[in-house]
Amino acid sequence: MTDLTVNNQTLSSSVQTQEQRQQKVRRLLLAPSLITILIIGVLPLSVVLVYSFLEPGAFGGVKWNFSTNAYVQLFFEADIFDGSLSFTTAYLEIFWRSISLAVMATLGCVLVGFPTAYFIATQPPERRNIFLFLITIPFWTNLLIRTYAMLLILRDEGVINIGLQNIGIIDQAIPLLYTEFAVSLGLIYSFLPFMVLPIYSSMEKFDFRLLEAGFDLYANRLKVLWRIIIPIAKPGIAAGCILVFIPSLGAYITPEVLGGGKSMMIGNLIYSQFGAARNWPFGAAIALILMAVVLISLMVYMRRTGDKGGLSHG
Amino acid sequence: MVDIKALSRWSSFKKDKLVDLKYQPGFSQIAWFCMVVLYAPIVVLVVFSFNENRSVTTWTQFSWDWYIKAWHNEGIQSASLMSLEVATISAILATLMATMAALVTTRTQPYAGMNSAITIINQPLMVPEIVTAVATLIFFAAIRKVTGITGVGYLIAAHTCFCIPFAYMPIKARLEDMNLNLEHAAADLYASPLQAFRRVTLPLLMPGIVSGAMLAFIVSIDDVVISLFVAGPGETTLPLFILGQIRRGVTPEVNAVATVFLLISVILVTIIFLVGKNKK
Amino acid sequence: MVTPKNKKGKTMKKTIISLVAATGFGLLSQGVMAAGTLNIYNWGDYTSPEMIKEFEDKYDIKVNVDDFDSMETMLAKVSQGASGYDVVVPGEATIKIMIDKGLLEKVQPNKMSNFKNIDPKWVDVYWDEGRDYSIPYQWGTTSFTVDTDVYKGDINTLALMFDAPKELKGRINMLNDMNDVINAGLRYLGHERCNSNRTQMKELFDLLVKAKPDWRTMDYSIIEKLTSKDVDLSQGWNGASKRARKDRPTLSYAYPKEGFAGWMDNIAVLKGAPNLENAKLFMNYMMTPQAAAMASNFANYANGIKGADKFMSSDLNTSREIVIPAGSPAPEFVPPCDQAVTDLYTMVWTNLKK
Numbered sequence A: 001m002t003d004l005t006v007n008n009q010t011l012s013s014s015v016q017t018q019e020q021r022q023q024k025v026r027r028l029l030l031a032p033s034l035i036t037i038l039i040i041g042v043l044p045l046s047v048v049l050v051y052s053f054l055e056p057g058a059f060g061g062v063k064w065n066f067s068t069n070a071y072v073q074l075f076f077e078a079d080i081f082d083g084s085l086s087f088t089t090a091y092l093e094i095f096w097r098s099i100s101l102a103v104m105a106t107l108g109c110v111l112v113g114f115p116t117a118y119f120i121a122t123q124p125p126e127r128r129n130i131f132l133f134l135i136t137i138p139f140w141t142n143l144l145i146r147t148y149a150m151l152l153i154l155r156d157e158g159v160i161n162i163g164l165q166n167i168g169i170i171d172q173a174i175p176l177l178y179t180e181f182a183v184s185l186g187l188i189y190s191f192l193p194f195m196v197l198p199i200y201s202s203m204e205k206f207d208f209r210l211l212e213a214g215f216d217l218y219a220n221r222l223k224v225l226w227r228i229i230i231p232i233a234k235p236g237i238a239a240g241c242i243l244v245f246i247p248s249l250g251a252y253i254t255p256e257v258l259g260g261g262k263s264m265m266i267g268n269l270i271y272s273q274f275g276a277a278r279n280w281p282f283g284a285a286i287a288l289i290l291m292a293v294v295l296i297s298l299m300v301y302m303r304r305t306g307d308k309g310g311l312s313h314g
Numbered sequence B: 001m002v003d004i005k006a007l008s009r010w011s012s013f014k015k016d017k018l019v020d021l022k023y024q025p026g027f028s029q030i031a032w033f034c035m036v037v038l039y040a041p042i043v044v045l046v047v048f049s050f051n052e053n054r055s056v057t058t059w060t061q062f063s064w065d066w067y068i069k070a071w072h073n074e075g076i077q078s079a080s081l082m083s084l085e086v087a088t089i090s091a092i093l094a095t096l097m098a099t100m101a102a103l104v105t106t107r108t109q110p111y112a113g114m115n116s117a118i119t120i121i122n123q124p125l126m127v128p129e130i131v132t133a134v135a136t137l138i139f140f141a142a143i144r145k146v147t148g149i150t151g152v153g154y155l156i157a158a159h160t161c162f163c164i165p166f167a168y169m170p171i172k173a174r175l176e177d178m179n180l181n182l183e184h185a186a187a188d189l190y191a192s193p194l195q196a197f198r199r200v201t202l203p204l205l206m207p208g209i210v211s212g213a214m215l216a217f218i219v220s221i222d223d224v225v226i227s228l229f230v231a232g233p234g235e236t237t238l239p240l241f242i243l244g245q246i247r248r249g250v251t252p253e254v255n256a257v258a259t260v261f262l263l264i265s266v267i268l269v270t271i272i273f274l275v276g277k278n279k280k
Numbered sequence C: 001m002v003t004p005k006n007k008k009g010k011t012m013k014k015t016i017i018s019l020v021a022a023t024g025f026g027l028l029s030q031g032v033m034a035a036g037t038l039n040i041y042n043w044g045d046y047t048s049p050e051m052i053k054e055f056e057d058k059y060d061i062k063v064n065v066d067d068f069d070s071m072e073t074m075l076a077k078v079s080q081g082a083s084g085y086d087v088v089v090p091g092e093a094t095i096k097i098m099i100d101k102g103l104l105e106k107v108q109p110n111k112m113s114n115f116k117n118i119d120p121k122w123v124d125v126y127w128d129e130g131r132d133y134s135i136p137y138q139w140g141t142t143s144f145t146v147d148t149d150v151y152k153g154d155i156n157t158l159a160l161m162f163d164a165p166k167e168l169k170g171r172i173n174m175l176n177d178m179n180d181v182i183n184a185g186l187r188y189l190g191h192e193r194c195n196s197n198r199t200q201m202k203e204l205f206d207l208l209v210k211a212k213p214d215w216r217t218m219d220y221s222i223i224e225k226l227t228s229k230d231v232d233l234s235q236g237w238n239g240a241s242k243r244a245r246k247d248r249p250t251l252s253y254a255y256p257k258e259g260f261a262g263w264m265d266n267i268a269v270l271k272g273a274p275n276l277e278n279a280k281l282f283m284n285y286m287m288t289p290q291a292a293a294m295a296s297n298f299a300n301y302a303n304g305i306k307g308a309d310k311f312m313s314s315d316l317n318t319s320r321e322i323v324i325p326a327g328s329p330a331p332e333f334v335p336p337c338d339q340a341v342t343d344l345y346t347m348v349w350t351n352l353k354k
Helices: A002-013 A015-052 A069-075 A090-121 A125-140 A143-154 A159-167 A180-204 A208-218 A221-250 A253-259 A266-274 A280-313 B002-011 B027-049 B065-072 B074-107 B114-126 B129-147 B153-177 B180-189 B193-222 B225-230 B238-248 B252-279 C002-028 C049-059 C071-079 C092-100 C113-117 C178-189 C198-214 C222-227 C238-247 C276-286 C289-299 C314-318 C339-353
Strands: A054-056 A062-066 A076-078 A085-087 C037-043 C062-068 C134-147 C172-174 C215-218 C233-237 C251-254 C261-269
Touching (some): A015 B114, A015 B129, A069 A090, A090 A280, A090 C339, A125 B252, A143 B027, A180 A253, A180 B027, A221 B114, A266 C071, B153 B225, B225 C071, C049 C289, C062 C071, C198 C339, C233 C238, C238 C251, C261 C276
Parallel strands (some): C172 C233
16 A cells, blocks of 8 residues: 555656656557558549549540649530530539439438437347347348349349239339339448447447436427437437448449449449540549548538537537 | 337336336337348348359259359359458458557547547548549559569558548547546556556457457458459459459359358357457 | 656557558568469459369469459559559450550460461451450350340341330340440441541430430349349340350340441450460460360350360350351441540440439
């Protein structure tokens, strides 16, 4: 006992300088991850930025001449008849489709994921773990394979249609596959655990006995849900939305497999510029614009959730 | 079944407040629906991996054929091994780095630049995969040309990079939840911060690290787009192998491999789960 | 007290440095490929394992075969250089581009001992006049496959795709390939391929827009689309059609009177290939009738090697998909269009799929 106190005293005398030094040393622990991401994640993006201001090379690649054509092309195209430049909505439509599908997927994930996370969080601790376990298991199977399995379920001669026909609810197969519905479903399915897990972890620590006070105040389940539970789950919902929205926006294999490939998504558009279209600068420009869309929506989103948070406190 | 339970809970609202406070109508049904949706494709692919028929659409007869064929398929074998190798190394590297980073962002006083550091760590999450893929392709090709170095390192580096934020999130969350008093007490008890870290913080942090590593592993083993652009010769991962097969139709061999992977992972996760439970 | 803490700081620094080094090491550790290997980059499920095995045993060379999912992926990857691959298998239009861009090594297969086995009609081809860079791998045609139980009329017309009869409306899969779809449309209209005539291209665009609602999907996985009965007509390659017919016997491959495309995949060696000599050995090996036959038996297409038919399975030599019936137009091998036309094609394609 005495030893400890002595030790403590000596410590506290030199504690300030040491603390500071230690703090600085500790910051170095950030270095490996920062260096890795800066070199492998951020630096290549600057290459994309440079490429977007160059001219396309013959049959792919780039020519090292400065040009802003890639950005002009996004909004104006040479008319198919006379070659004059006119405003085009083609790319905007593709962006719009991708964004709306990503929003739909995100909403779908919230609608299914929030109740699921809530349900898990309100289970006894033992069962919670089992449920979490169950949520993550499908993840261990390759997403491509799972997407193909969805194909088997949704197609005209798939599990759902054959099942419904056998029960006698329908006589003819409902075309489920190769629709935007199938794509949204596929995206929701792919990213659902990314929604459930953060929401769960934001609610896990909550002492649900506190709800009693809520019932005294609001006396209505819906109000309790709205005023107490959702605000608590909010950070989780926010994190989940980001984790679902961004990959959905850039997704290009799921839409192709389940959507049938008749309409382009941003991902396909970018990919095709580096491939068949042989216009790398344009591909780079669209990629950057896509990133800008992501960043802007993140900023808007954060500001909005931030404001709401402020309101609910005040 | 569920409905009746729900109804009875409703009616007992007044009697047993404690159980019932948490109840929200419809939520448990949605949760079960969610489970069904998550598992339906898995059930289908497991079932069809035992189908004797080549077509993946109609069931004919039970057989082990596809497992035997997959076992003898060199392409599938080496792709599976490559996937495991890349995912394991990337997950370990990413988890190490993410743990260190999370310790800084939660256990040091905030300083100028910390927020930008956090933003950088989250950067891979903010960029759609196709953009990263194309950017990395151009960048790595330039490095290869200049240095002449080839090999699986590039693929691992790319995977490690996008795995870091996934590993970081659960570790950070765990650190934020942990009781600081315990660590302060430990700091008083042990002479060095490293000892305190090893004896107290690390064991408490372990669940976070394990889930971080698992998340990183899963994200890596599932990746298609970035791998497609970055992988060099002899570095076909399982998703790439499957992608290459798509034009000719996916055979149930692939389903068989997926089933085996699933089985292994269930066993693995169960072991981790049970070990964790015994420790408690 | 200060000294030990400082030490700790140092150890921590050391750990960090070693970790950074380890990360870097992960990047660097994999050195140049060992001698005695060969890296092949080919379409998925298109390389006979039997053929590779024989080559490996014969020359004691370890072969890595990697798959690409589209010509575009392959070109994007290797055009950056230093991909590490030795042998690639580009199609005829792609190989033309690759030669023009200087991506291929001039290995002169025409001076190799087995060159005499190449069918003369595949020597002076537009994409590699005299074969200084490449040899034939497989060749075939791109047309379409119809279920003759669903549509009982004459199948040898492109009208089935672009002006679909009632039975086939909404039951069509097109290839998700800009050039294949647009060129087929141009054939149907009777216009030139690689067309820069804006009036004709506008006509084509209108045709495609009108036809698109009748198409169910635009996808490369044609065998699966046909055998799963998702569609009753699919644009696609002859060998794939043959494989689909095994599961759905009522399928028939069409040779439309308006014309159809021919294609040839060629074995070529990348500039800067790490295993140049092995790549040449492989090229020479692939000109033996036995090896070519193994490739064909696996992939279900014809090859360009004389005498290979003796080793090929009999149904390949006789099947309707492989042997073009007399009276059909000759397959057309379309060269890559120039950038202006490609831009026009891209505009049509993007507006079609927007």
